[in-house]
Amino acid sequence: MALLYGAKQILGKMAAVATTVRTDRQLARSTEVEILTPARPLQTIRLNAAFAPLVSPLPPSCLETPSMMSMAERQFLFGLANRYYAGKGIIVDAGIFLGASTRCFGEGFRSNPHRQEIIGKWPQPIVSYERAIVNPNMPDFFERHGLAFSAAQGESFESELRRNIAPVEDLVDLRIGDFMDATDIECPVEILFLDILKTPALSLRAFQRFHSKLIPGRSLVVHQDYFFEELPWIKTHQEALADYFEFVGEIGSSAVFLCTKQIPQGVLDGLENDVPPAEQLRLASIAMQRSADPARRFFMALSKVRLIRKLQGRVAARAYLELIKTEFPEQVAQTDNRRLVYALRRAEAFLARKPKKAPREGMRAAEQRGPPPLAGGNP
Numbered sequence: 001m002a003l004l005y006g007a008k009q010i011l012g013k014m015a016a017v018a019t020t021v022r023t024d025r026q027l028a029r030s031t032e033v034e035i036l037t038p039a040r041p042l043q044t045i046r047l048n049a050a051f052a053p054l055v056s057p058l059p060p061s062c063l064e065t066p067s068m069m070s071m072a073e074r075q076f077l078f079g080l081a082n083r084y085y086a087g088k089g090i091i092v093d094a095g096i097f098l099g100a101s102t103r104c105f106g107e108g109f110r111s112n113p114h115r116q117e118i119i120g121k122w123p124q125p126i127v128s129y130e131r132a133i134v135n136p137n138m139p140d141f142f143e144r145h146g147l148a149f150s151a152a153q154g155e156s157f158e159s160e161l162r163r164n165i166a167p168v169e170d171l172v173d174l175r176i177g178d179f180m181d182a183t184d185i186e187c188p189v190e191i192l193f194l195d196i197l198k199t200p201a202l203s204l205r206a207f208q209r210f211h212s213k214l215i216p217g218r219s220l221v222v223h224q225d226y227f228f229e230e231l232p233w234i235k236t237h238q239e240a241l242a243d244y245f246e247f248v249g250e251i252g253s254s255a256v257f258l259c260t261k262q263i264p265q266g267v268l269d270g271l272e273n274d275v276p277p278a279e280q281l282r283l284a285s286i287a288m289q290r291s292a293d294p295a296r297r298f299f300m301a302l303s304k305v306r307l308i309r310k311l312q313g314r315v316a317a318r319a320y321l322e323l324i325k326t327e328f329p330e331q332v333a334q335t336d337n338r339r340l341v342y343a344l345r346r347a348e349a350f351l352a353r354k355p356k357k358a359p360r361e362g363m364r365a366a367e368q369r370g371p372p373p374l375a376g377g378n379p
Helices: 002-013 024-029 071-084 098-111 115-121 138-144 159-173 200-213 232-239 265-272 277-288 294-313 314-327 329-333 337-351 364-369
Strands: 032-035 044-050 090-094 128-129 172-176 189-194 218-223 247-252 253-260
Touching: 044 172, 071 098, 071 189, 071 218, 071 247, 071 253, 090 098, 090 200, 098 115, 098 128, 098 159, 098 189, 098 329, 128 159, 172 277, 189 200, 200 232, 200 265, 218 232, 232 277, 232 294, 277 294, 294 314, 294 329, 294 337, 314 329, 329 337
Parallel strands: 090 128, 090 189, 128 172, 189 218
Antiparallel strands: 032 044, 044 247, 218 253, 247 253
């Protein structure tokens, strides 16, 4: 029924968009889904109807910082800080790269109607984390986006990050350095934006550090890499906690979850050792069905290839990749879609090489590199 409801919206029967977000009780009970965009591959926005109004136009200042986020994801973060955030906890922005997400949160909060009251409680309501060290692919990213700033591999880009968030720096507790060594926070977390889970260790550290501080019925977790074709641990870690969350929707490569009940620290600590291989595979399959977009499900299946390679070996992973090609023929055939082609190529290359240990900064390099040009000159 939810999908039928969404289809009616696309056909022109969309109800008037509200200007406020529902109460906590209504959020926890709402199961309606509103599809805000046509179903183009990887661009569908499908959100719980209570959150759909948060995707709205941005002020130009939120577009000044280059980012790997989509426009819709930026709009959603701005809307969260502007119309959803109530100061019941802080906003955690973990893995901010050049600062675009923090800028969206900060600019949104500036016009939050409860701003003064929240500042009285949390003088710096946004806590942002970033290592700020240039990896091998960042110089190309800087050049591709026309940045005057440049730095060599291994050097810090902290100065550029601070310049980008300067207009909202009074609202931000910026924590530069290795996330594994960062000090814990002691306050509740109302909004948790995670773009730092590039290795299993980083993912476990974030879950164990933040998830016990989520507020039942209020806190949102936004996984920016959930629908990315790699990083399978994000899916299994989150889905292992399905009893504590309601899925809110999908936007860009992000999945949004509402915390529905308190998560015991012991449950979080058990993520490291208490998820058997068969259960990990089951959870990866569940995660795949979160999306209504076949292209995103294709990506999730490619992510599962990496998990199978780890748990069952290369032969089993290759067999599963061949199954994917038969299950997603339309996505495999879209040779004019660079993202789809690139994702499949990377999965095939991953199975062709011997596994090697990922660098400490994790998979951000793969995201920044972006898809190569295709034969035939397609953009």
